[in-house]
Amino acid sequence: MTRAWRGAALAAIVVVLVVGLTPYLWMFATSFKTRLDTLSDVPIWTFQPTLEHYPEVFLDKEYLPLLWNSVAIALGTTLLSLFVGVPAAYVFARYQFRAKEDLFFFFLTTRMAPSISIVVPMYLLFNYFGLIDTKFAVVLAHTTFNLSLVVWMMRGFFADIPVEIDEAAQLDGHSRAGAFARVLLPLAGPGIAATAVLCFILSWNEFLYVFILASFESRTLTVGIPGLVTPHGTLWGQVAAVAVVATLPILIFAALVQKHLVRGLTFGAVKG
Amino acid sequence: MKKPKSIGAALATAVWDRGVGVAFLVPGLILLTVILVGPFMTTIGLSFTDLSYALPDRDGNFVGFDNYRRLMRDDPVFWQSVITTLQFVAVAVAVEFVLGFAVALLLSAHIRRRRVVLTLFLVPMMLAPVAVGLIWKLMLQGDFGMLTHYLRTVGLLGEQTAVFSDPDLALAAVILIDIWQWTPFVTLVMLAGLLSLPREPYEAAIMDGAGRFRIFRDITVPLLRPVIALVLLLRGIDAFKEFDKIYILTGGGPGTATELLSVYTWRVNFRDWDLGYGAVCAFMVYLVVLILSAACHTAMTYARGASGNEGRRG
16 A cells, blocks of 8 residues: 555545544533533634533433433343343254244344334333333333344354354253253353343434333433423533433443444344 | 163153243244234234324224325325435435445555544444434534534525525435434444455455456455345335434424424324324335345345355254
8 A cells, every 4th residue: 555545544534533523522512511602603612611511400300210211221121132032042043943034034024123113002002001101111112123133143143152062061961951051151151241232222222112102200311312402492511411421331332342233233144 | 972862862852952942932932922013913903994092083993995095195295205215215325335335445454443443433323313313403503503603604504594494404414414323334334344355356366467446346346245235225224214313303394304204104193193094104114124124134144155154053
């Protein structure tokens, strides 16, 4: 590569990064700006930071429970999806049976299912059982896409483990289920961890199901933020503060599992 | 090799193993049936009724194909939203693909600290779409938006215009915002595809004195074809379902300028409370996604082969 070409490539990468990050950093900065600085006609880049918005919105406006809802719902759906999905993925990776690929395709379609298409009957269903505005209802709704994510991702991780290991474990006197629990699960541990983090992220970021199924007591941060946007006088400092809290943990998690992101987002078709 | 067992014991083990397989698989299937297949069937059922929470006497009477007829003949707003959706998906996905692939090519060349660069580059797509919507709403505010200010300074935006009050600008803006958020996805997947390509064809081509462009056109693109198809389909499906950002940014407006199918479906169901007709719209959205998913499944099968990810499937 010539020097000029290299320079151009680096410049392009810098431009891409600036365009990609500036909007987020602007939101981040806004969460520390006074109302006056935010509403200034000319954008203000250097300012005296204030911490007032965070306690205002999380304590005075009682947004703290929303944070707890986000955590509880994301954890709940992650655990449920793993508990049900990991054994199913193992079956897909190790068993041969008729209609296996059709069933697998069925799991794919559930991952793709547009929430807008099923949220109405889901609302009627949960309403019938008195589950509207409960975390449990949202956990179930989020499991529609997370369960299939687990099945697709974990099938790949199990397939990466040589079959000889199963055979050796069974020679050691483990039953098939025993070999799965005592030998394969620990080996698939890193894959399970990565899958769990992805499930958590997808649930945490989800909007429509929470918006329709739980818009009061059990709403999450993602549904809480738009509630702060009003036609007259949005307090952008507070909006930004909630947005920062709703996104920063996710960015850290995403960086942790970056190696497995490709696999998770392409359903195991492309390896990272 | 397995120790020799009596036939009875072997049979018992086989039956037991089979049972374990069924026990492992069935809970997931039951769960998905209850929370997904059930509601989906209900949607289809509702589409043949006149159920509405807003109008009197519309308590779910069977109306045959009335709703479908209305969709086909008497609902220009639906068809307008189909066109808007097609515009949104086609432009957004095409630009995302070209840009994302270009960045992937840049990053696939030997770059120091590629990991760090990629991590930073992925930030937009990890943000909740709602947060993305709010970030851009803030940036494009009519009175004090940071970007509004600079766009006016360089003369790209009139003093009196706000991006989201002009129909054409609003649609262009939501497309650009989608591109901002999802170009990293294309980069991420294409980069993984590029880095997993075999070396031999390249070495052979360089020996033959092929130029950079010819190598790209005749080796890289054909080898990546399944991954390219997969990326386009995955992005296409997601863009087709887009709701969150539009809801936050424009709510479908001004007028119906940015009303994508999902937003229209939402409006029919949750603003007009016309659940029977809304079910038809919902069913249409689902149908398109199902067809695209089938194509996606095919692409995945090929992509797995192409990126050497076949592994050992038991």
